[in-house]
Amino acid sequence: MTHSGGNNPRGGDKPFLSAEARSAKAEGLSRLSKAARQFQESAIRRTGILGAAIPGLISFAAGYPAPEMFPWDDLQAITSDLLAKHDGNTLQYGATRGYRPLIEHLIAHGLKDRGVTARFEDIVITTGSQQGLDLAGRVLIDPGDAVIVELPTYSGAIAAFHNLQAELVGVPQDAEGIELESLERVLTGLKAKGQRAKFIYVTPNFQNPAGLLMSAPRRRALLDAARRHDLVILEDDPYGSIYFEDTTSVEDTRPIKADDTDGRVVYLGSFSKVLVPGFRVAWMVAPSAIAQKVELAKQAADLCSGVFDQRVVHGTLDRGVVQGIAPTLRAHYQHKRTVMEQALQAKLGDRIKWTTPRGGFFLWIELPPGIDDLALFDRALKEKVSFVIGSAFYVNGAGHEFARLSFSGITPEQIVEGVERLARACMAD
């Protein structure tokens, strides 16, 4: 065959491909969209997979709720009552917005009790608040748009916005939450480049991963800054009801959404941490114009969230199960937090630093000087303990001096043993 060459310097009838491009082609990757080629596996999943291969591993990595706290008997009674009725709607496709009695219950109780006023048209039930992050991103982000996140921030949000081709810009936090002077600097810098941020993503209550509780004045100041710069705030609040003894006032965890008088806060809540995550039932409260578009995006994604799941969740609210277990859940996680702190204090107190979390599932530790998160992770796996590396929560390549330890889903005995293993990993050369 005579050759006209393409761009293949060695001749032949095939255009030249680099080794990387050839391997991408061989694996079918060249067919993928530009966005899909950039999809990233979450570091939490990756650490989970690495850990699962090690028998006897104690995982501080997964932020799972405690299965011993699942209300098994109530769930059994509610599900069997639902199924006994043979009502087709219980197992049929449902409305994209969600099961109306569940939404109405949220409006009249769950949201109202937290100070949030919402109408039916402002709410969409989502398949976990992870879907809320994705759907909010879908209706707000164009490829290349800037999205502001905290440093550190929830890695699932990084994945959702990254997959939508956002440019993620980090703003540091201090003890009170996102630093507003830094935020101003970042926004000015973006403006100078002709760019605008679409929204600011924050988790004010017991942040994943840093465990921080944003102060009330900082929440108000952040809302003022968003108003001045005409930005949306995406407020993610899965841990708001899991507060510990020193956070006595509901005011301390009051959502920013509660003070949203001009429709700029999109608020996400979830039943994953306060009931069970397996139902995948969560909710979004948004200005109705945004909620309408989210409904359309959701229709294309999954038509509706699990209809049976939503009815069971509604049953638990109707019978006061969620409300009834809340104090026990708080005491349970507070106890595990204290056990982890005491173990860390005893074994590593002079080598690592942390701030006591006032709620939530996580202890965020600063590693001993000279050890970075990746190196410690390798050593920790050898000792059969895992955690999530701090850098997984940073969008600017930083965070290698931190690690996230979750105390929620394991037993106090495992926490103590896991900390002993972690201490050995920190001491190893």
Ligand SMILES: Cc1ncc(COP(=O)(O)O)c(C=O)c1O
């Ligand atoms: C901050 C944050 N947002 C969202 C999610 C997702 O929760 P869901 O189970 O409701 O999808 C999590 C889960 O760990 C989380 O920590």
